[in-house]
Amino acid sequence: MKLPFRKSVSVLWMSSVVIILGLVAYTLFxxxxxxxxxxxxxxxxxxxxxxxxxxxxxxxxxxxxxxxxEAPFTGEYWNHHExxxxxxxxxxxxxxxxxxxxxxxxxxxxxxEAANDTNVDTQTDTSHxxxxxxxxxxxxxxxxxxxxxxxxxxTGLRYCVNSASLKFEPKDESK
Ligand SMILES: [Zn+2]
Numbered sequence: 001m002k003l004p005f006r007k008s009v010s011v012l013w014m015s016s017v018v019i020i021l022g023l024v025a026y027t028l029f030x031x032x033x034x035x036x037x038x039x040x041x042x043x044x045x046x047x048x049x050x051x052x053x054x055x056x057x058x059x060x061x062x063x064x065x066x067x068x069x070e071a072p073f074t075g076e077y078w079n080h081h082e083x084x085x086x087x088x089x090x091x092x093x094x095x096x097x098x099x100x101x102x103x104x105x106x107x108x109x110x111x112x113e114a115a116n117d118t119n120v121d122t123q124t125d126t127s128h129x130x131x132x133x134x135x136x137x138x139x140x141x142x143x144x145x146x147x148x149x150x151x152x153x154x155t156g157l158r159y160c161v162n163s164a165s166l167k168f169e170p171k172d173e174s175k
Contacts, residue, residue, distance in 0.1 A: 049065065052065060052090070056089065056090070057164070060090075060165070063143060063162045063164040064089065064090050065142070067143040068143075068162075068164075069145075069162060070163060072106060075108060076164075076168075077168060078107050078163060080101075080109065081098075083098045083099075083171045084168055084170040084171040085097055085098070085168070086101075086115075086161075086169075087167045087168075087169055088139065088142055088165065088166070088167070089165055089167045090140045090142045090165075091137060091140035092167070093140070095137065096113075096166075100112050100113045102152055104151075106158075106160060108160050108161060109160075109161050109162075109166065110159065110160055110161070111158075112152055112154070112155045112158065112159070113157065114159065118138060120135055120136070120138060120144070121135065121136045122147055123136070132146045133147045133148075135147050135161070142165060143165065145159065145161040148160060
């Protein structure tokens with residue numbers, strides 16, 4: 001079936017107008033909605049991936065920025081029993097204290113509570129065919145690990161954390 005010449009010209013004309021309007025709308029939309037980074041980050045703590053790669057080990061970068069998991073029984077802190085504070089390896093936020101650390105036998109540092117209510121965020125993670133509660137540093141968005149409801153008293157929680165997300169600071173006994 002052949003369209004009359006005038007009709008096909010007007011169809012072409014209409015399609016061009018639609019395409020041009022679409023491009024204009026897309027451009028305006030892109031201008032007003034800056035590309036979202038693929039991780040949540042606090043705007044005051046923006047640090048480029050290159051900078052982070054420079055100061056973190058490859059494993060620290062993989063765990064904190066790409067939500068990786070270190071192999072069990074391999075990290076620096078799963079079998080670590082000193083007194084002090086476990087801070088975020090990326091931003092230094094206080095995350096867990098040695099007081100709440102317990103031997104869970106799972107091969108990762110485990111804590112029954114966070115050091116305070118504000119520095120650790122929890123969100124549902126449905127990756128790898130499982131529903132788990134992911135924990136992240138609320139200051140910089142770094143991935144820490146997961147929290148499970150099978151911990152000891154008094155909270156019944158088990159914060160299962162990658163050593164690679166943490167930097168231990170021993171308690172200064174002289175203070
Ligand atoms: Zn952090």
